[in-house]
Amino acid sequence: MSLNPEEMKEKLGLGPDKVWGIIGEFSEPEDLVVAGRKIKEMGYTKLDAMSPFPVHGIDDAIGIPQSRLGWMVIWCSAAGAATALLLIWWVGAINYPLVIGGKPLFDFSYSVPVTFELTVLFSAFGAFLGMFGFNGLPKLYHPSFKHPSAYRATDDRFLLVIEADDPQFDPHKTVADLKSVGAAMVEVVEG
Amino acid sequence: MSLVVEQNPALLELNPPLVQAKSIHDVTEQISVITEGDVVKTPTKYWIALGITSSITVVLACMLTFLVWNGIGVWGNNRPVGWAWDITNFVFWIGIGHAGTLISAILFLFRQKWRTSINRSAEAMTLFAVMCAGLFPLFHTGRPWRAYWLFPIPNTDLNIWQNFRSPLIWDVFAVSTYFTVSLLFWFTGLVPDLATLRDRATTKIRQWVFGALSLGWRGSARHWTNYEKAYMILAGISTPLVLSVHSIVSFDFATSVIPGWHTTIFPPYFVAGAIFSGFAMVMTLLLAARWLLNLQNLITIKHLENMNKIILVTGTVVGYAYASEFFIAWYSGDVYERFTFWNRAFGPYWWAAWSMYTCNVFIPQLYWFRGCRRNLWVMFIISITTNIGMWFERFVIIATSLTRDFLPSSWGEFHPTWVDMATFFGTFGLFLTLFLLFARFLPMIAISEVKGVLVNEKHAFKGEEVLAK
Numbered sequence: 001m002s003l004n005p006e007e008m009k010e011k012l013g014l015g016p017d018k019v020w021g022i023i024g025e026f027s028e029p030e031d032l033v034v035a036g037r038k039i040k041e042m043g044y045t046k047l048d049a050m051s052p053f054p055v056h057g058i059d060d061a062i063g064i065p066q067s068r069l070g071w072m073v074i075w076c077s078a079a080g081a082a083t084a085l086l087l088i089w090w091v092g093a094i095n096y097p098l099v100i101g102g103k104p105l106f107d108f109s110y111s112v113p114v115t116f117e118l119t120v121l122f123s124a125f126g127a128f129l130g131m132f133g134f135n136g137l138p139k140l141y142h143p144s145f146k147h148p149s150a151y152r153a154t155d156d157r158f159l160l161v162i163e164a165d166d167p168q169f170d171p172h173k174t175v176a177d178l179k180s181v182g183a184a185m186v187e188v189v190e191g
Numbered sequence: 192m193s194l195v196v197e198q199n200p201a202l203l204e205l206n207p208p209l210v211q212a213k214s215i216h217d218v219t220e221q222i223s224v225i226t227e228g229d230v231v232k233t234p235t236k237y238w239i240a241l242g243i244t245s246s247i248t249v250v251l252a253c254m255l256t257f258l259v260w261n262g263i264g265v266w267g268n269n270r271p272v273g274w275a276w277d278i279t280n281f282v283f284w285i286g287i288g289h290a291g292t293l294i295s296a297i298l299f300l301f302r303q304k305w306r307t308s309i310n311r312s313a314e315a316m317t318l319f320a321v322m323c324a325g326l327f328p329l330f331h332t333g334r335p336w337r338a339y340w341l342f343p344i345p346n347t348d349l350n351i352w353q354n355f356r357s358p359l360i361w362d363v364f365a366v367s368t369y370f371t372v373s374l375l376f377w378f379t380g381l382v383p384d385l386a387t388l389r390d391r392a393t394t395k396i397r398q399w400v401f402g403a404l405s406l407g408w409r410g411s412a413r414h415w416t417n418y419e420k421a422y423m424i425l426a427g428i429s430t431p432l433v434l435s436v437h438s439i440v441s442f443d444f445a446t447s448v449i450p451g452w453h454t455t456i457f458p459p460y461f462v463a464g465a466i467f468s469g470f471a472m473v474m475t476l477l478l479a480a481r482w483l484l485n486l487q488n489l490i491t492i493k494h495l496e497n498m499n500k501i502i503l504v505t506g507t508v509v510g511y512a513y514a515s516e517f518f519i520a521w522y523s524g525d526v527y528e529r530f531t532f533w534n535r536a537f538g539p540y541w542w543a544a545w546s547m548y549t550c551n552v553f554i555p556q557l558y559w560f561r562g563c564r565r566n567l568w569v570m571f572i573i574s575i576t577t578n579i580g581m582w583f584e585r586f587v588i589i590a591t592s593l594t595r596d597f598l599p600s601s602w603g604e605f606h607p608t609w610v611d612m613a614t615f616f617g618t619f620g621l622f623l624t625l626f627l628l629f630a631r632f633l634p635m636i637a638i639s640e641v642k643g644v645l646v647n648e649k650h651a652f653k654g655e656e657v658l659a660k
Contacts, residue, residue: 029646052215052387053643054415064412067420087343091352103356113361113439117368120432124372124425128379131421132406135414139407151390153410154383156216161411 020143020191021046021163022174023150024183029055032158035181036061039160042177046166050144050153062160069134073126080122084115143191164191215642222384222636223391225484233631237483241627247620254614255330263333265610272593272605277327279585280615282440283468284324284622285366286461286581289433290469291317292373295380296429299422305497307640308490312480312630313473314377319625320472321370323618328362342367358442365439372432376425379418382408383639437465444588451531451592454519460512464581467505467551470498471577476623478571480630489636492565499564502577506555509584513552527597535591539604543587550580 026032032049033056040047040062047062049055058064092098093105103110132138144150149157160183162174171188178186258265268275291313298306329335339346341363343353353360386408389401408414438458445457474495481490520532535544554576557563564570590605629635 049412050410051412051415052219052410053383053639053646054419055412056647058412059416062412064416067417069417069420069424073424088355091343092355096352098354100354100356110356113358113435113442114355114364116431116435117361117364117439120428120435121368121371123428124375127421127424127428128375131379131417134417135411137406137408137414140402142407142409144409144411150409154387154390154408155219156214 018190019164019171020189021161022169022171022178022186022188023050023144023147023162024160024178024181024186025147025149025152026158026160026183027156029058029158031182032160033057033061035178035183036160038181039162039177043168044162044166044174044177046163046169048161048163050150050159050161052154052156052158055158067134069127069130072130073123076126076130077119077123080119081115083122084118085111088114143189146189147185147187149185215646218642218645219387219391219638221489222634222638222641223388225486225630226388226632226634227391227397228631234483234485237627237631240479240483241624241631244620244623244627247617248624249620250613251617251621254610254617255326257610258330258614259333259335263331265608266614267605267607267611268331269603269605271596271601271603272590274589274593275605276586276607276611276615277331278443279582279589280618281324281327282461282585283582284320284327284618285369285440286437286465286468286585287472287578288317288320288324288369288373288469289437289462289465290473291315291320292369292376292429292433293466293469294473295376296426296433299426300430304644305494307644308494308636309473309477309498310640311377311380311637312477312626312635314373314380315629315633316469316473316476316626317373318370318377319622319629320469321366321373322625323622325366325370326618326621358439358446361439362443365436369432369436372425372429376429379421379425380637380640381633382406383410383418384634384637386410387638388634434462437461449592449596450525450527451535451588454516456512456515456519460509460516463505463508463512464551464584467502467509468578468581470502470505471574471581474498474502474570474574475578476626478567478574480626480635483627484630484635486635492567495567495570496561496564499558499570499573502573503555503558506551506558506577510548510552513548531592531595534595535587538591538595540587540591540594543583543590547580547583547587550576551584554580 024035026035029051032051036047036049036058045063048064049058049062051058059066088111089106097105099105144159144161147159149159153159160178160181162169162178166174168174175186175188266275266277268277294306294313295310295317298310329338332338332341340349341353341360353363355361382405385401385405389398389405392398392401438461441457441461444452445454447453477490477495481487517532520528523529535541554573557569557573563573594603594605596602
């Protein structure tokens with residue numbers, strides 16, 4: 001195989017941007033993990049899997065890095081706490097100082113409840129928006145939906161995806177590789 | 192794919208969806224068909240129940256309109272009881288919500304797998320209960336269209352800021368945070384299941400609706416990695432949040448100087464009571480939904496029994512708090528405090544106090560008996576009496592302290608009006624209507640979670656040999 005992926009795609013009449021990837025189907029989560037590991041050992045790097053529930057071990061098998069969400073949420077928490085303290089201090093002691101019940105214009109003790117609540121609120125938004133943001137959602141369309149079993153990836157099928165921008169990608173060989181690790185219904189998916 | 196779960200009898204009772212299912216496709220099938228209504232017809236009794244509850248919601252709408260039209264004088268709130276049924280009902284409904292968060296977050300962190308059959312509906316219940324709770328302070332303002340004054344939004348019609356030294360503003364933050372976080376948590380859990388419904392959709396409308404709601408979820412391994420992290424974080428922050436919300440609600444009382452309110456036991460006591468009443472409400476709803484939508488195979492006696500054990504524990508904790516309050520009142524030597532508790536048990540509201548002790552402390556003790564924990568009629572009745580008892584608890588705390596404070600010259604009585612009663616009654620209509628709509632139109636059980644639990648159980652039996660291959 002001396003042709004590079006672009007030339008190969010040209011030859012197949014798919015055009016340089018047409019092929020998005022190749023998807024193979026499995027019916028058992030363990031088979032997906034085993035096949036994913038083998039495919040990764042063959043040197044593929046642009047891998048993904050689709051499954052109706054989180055399959056344990058798949059991240060490791062196909063080399064998906066750990067989620068960075070935790071760090072983002074930590075920063076959101078800090079922002080929440082800072083917002084609350086600044087708000088209470090600026091509103092009570094700077095912008096509109098009023099002595100009520102002889103209490104100080106600003107104090108940490110009575111700021112605790114609101115600070116806590118805003119910390120939680122900001123963290124929750126961080127986790128929620130961060131999760132969808134890192135996942136590139138919301139998205140109305142995705143090429144993988146073209147696979148005939150894509151609609152079963154939310155039901156009872158497990159799909160292994162090799163994307164076309166993988167340096168090792170080669171329409172013929174990749175299809176054969178996926179079949180060799182036991183995938184059924186291996187299909188080239190256009191973008 | 193097939194499942195091998197028969198080896199574990201304990202699992203049979205706890206995870207019925209997957210146990211009866213021959214394959215994980217059956218799980219999708221069993222839970223989704225309820226929302227689709229074309230394969231399995233929705234029982235007529237469901238539509239009758241929905242008709243009744245939505246009629247009661249109309250009562251609520253009429254009462255709120257009547258209130259806004261005439262002013263809050265149509266409620267029985269008056270000197271000396273300026274906070275009456277509205278705050279009683281507010282605290283009651285907020286407390287109901289707490290069991291939902293407890294089931295979804297705390298049981299998740301403790302890896303209690305039996306929660307998967309009930310967590311989705313319990314979370315939904317939280318949202319609906321908090322909506323009902325929010326109505327009371329909102330309409331007690333008299334001018335609900337000015338409710339944004341409660342939030343620190345710069346505005347030119349008020350030109351003043353909120354007083355952050357007051358527990359009432361803490362409450363605004365606690366309750367609105369609680370609602371928002373519960374909604375985000377619930378929706379996060381729902382997205383993969385909405386994608387399942389999208390992929391099963393046969394009509395254009397369902398394709399559009401679930402296509403939009405599922406946000407393009409495709410079950411990618413990258414999605415799941417971030418999803419599991421987000422779910423864990425949301426569960427982790429919801430746990431202290433739920434404890435803080437009822438603690439802050441109790442600060443509304445505890446930071447005042449009124450005898451019977453000014454006590455440090457209030458935060459844990461309120462939290463225990465909230466979980467107690469919330470579990471009872473989950474029980475009432477699950478028993479109703481189980482019967483109305485024929486879910487006996489999804490929600491088993493074992494789930495209900497586990498919940499009854501929690502009701503027994505929290506009911507007994509509440510009983511301990513009552514006893515402790517009486518002891519401290521006596522031990523403190525404070526005459527006002529002593530009088531308040533004597534008056535609570537033997538004063539003009541003795542009937543309310545004894546209803547509360549009976550319903551909350553004595554009746555749940557029946558759950559020491561296994562036969563009672565597993566009897567549907569017994570648990571239905573106890574779930575109702577518990578909620579009656581917990582409503583009375585809030586009423587007793589509010590009415591007995593406010594009608595008999597320091598100076599006999601400021602003593603008085605409280606009489607609810609028919610508007611008070613019809614408004615409270617109406618919130619049950621709203622709550623139940625929302626719950627019934629949810630149970631019919633959204634997946635009531637977390638499909639992806641049930642699948643994950645079941646498949647991982649299967650791994651536990653097979654050992655790790657598959658992964659070692």
